[in-house]
Amino acid sequence: MVVKVYGPAFACPKRVLACLIEKEVEFEAVPLDFLKGEHKDPEFLKLQPFGTVPVTQDGDYVLYESRAIMRYYAEKYKSQGTDLLGKTIEERGQVENWVEVEAHNFNPPIFNLTLHVMFSSKLGFPRDENVIKESEEKLGKVLDIYEERLSKSKYLAGDFFSLADLTHLPFTQYLVGPIGKEHMITSRKHVNAWWNDISNRPSWQKVLQLYDAPL
Numbered sequence: 001m002v003v004k005v006y007g008p009a010f011a012c013p014k015r016v017l018a019c020l021i022e023k024e025v026e027f028e029a030v031p032l033d034f035l036k037g038e039h040k041d042p043e044f045l046k047l048q049p050f051g052t053v054p055v056t057q058d059g060d061y062v063l064y065e066s067r068a069i070m071r072y073y074a075e076k077y078k079s080q081g082t083d084l085l086g087k088t089i090e091e092r093g094q095v096e097n098w099v100e101v102e103a104h105n106f107n108p109p110i111f112n113l114t115l116h117v118m119f120s121s122k123l124g125f126p127r128d129e130n131v132i133k134e135s136e137e138k139l140g141k142v143l144d145i146y147e148e149r150l151s152k153s154k155y156l157a158g159d160f161f162s163l164a165d166l167t168h169l170p171f172t173q174y175l176v177g178p179i180g181k182e183h184m185i186t187s188r189k190h191v192n193a194w195w196n197d198i199s200n201r202p203s204w205q206k207v208l209q210l211y212d213a214p215l
């Protein structure tokens with residue numbers, strides 16, 4: 001049975017799509033029009049009561065929260081495609097460590113940059129230059145820690161590509177593209193090498209080719 005993923009044009013669902021492609025799992029992408037408020041429709045809220053994307057349906061089984069979904073599929077399809085979880089308990093600990101770092105240290109400032117630089121005019125709220133400046137500073141400090149880490153191992157969790165790297169793809173793509181702050185990556189030698197490696201993976205290139213910008 002083909003699994004469904006809602007909202008493929010948006011950044012958080014793209015994390016799930018990259019994971020499914022790496023795991024060689026067939027999926028159906030279900031588009032949602034945010035400008036029409038489709039993510040707040042009562043039918044959609046039955047699947048995702050917070051009215052955000054992604055949601056996935058695997059038969060009757062429903063999950064939302066992009067990082068929970070990627071962990072679920074990486075585990076369910078452990079024996080096919082790319083191993084994204086780590087082979088030993090120690091590797092797995094590192095993968096979890098860096099997925100959490102992405103969620104709690106990297107994502108908050110990059111999410112704010114995305115909102116204020118890319119979406120404020122489209123979503124009808126004022127662009128706040130202070131939020132942009134503070135977010136850039138916070139993100140810079142996070143990336144300095146990444147630079148140190150990536151000077152010791154090729155990928156975040158060690159010398160193997162994993163969910164820890166994959167989870168960074170959608171918002172870093174915004175950073176180097178429409179947000180216009182590519183220098184934050186290119187000015188850090190090891191972060192830059194890591195980004196060139198992970199963003200050129202066929203799975204991510206396929207996501208970019210299939211699903212355009214959200215709004």
Ligand SMILES: N[C@@H](CCC(=O)N[C@@H](CS)C(=O)NCC(=O)O)C(=O)O
Nearest residue numbers: 010011012051052053054065066067
């Ligand atoms: N922690 C959630 C965040 C989901 C989220 O904020 N999704 C955004 C798109 S990237 C969204 O649906 N925003 C619409 C809204 O907040 O109304 C996840 O990782 O799935």
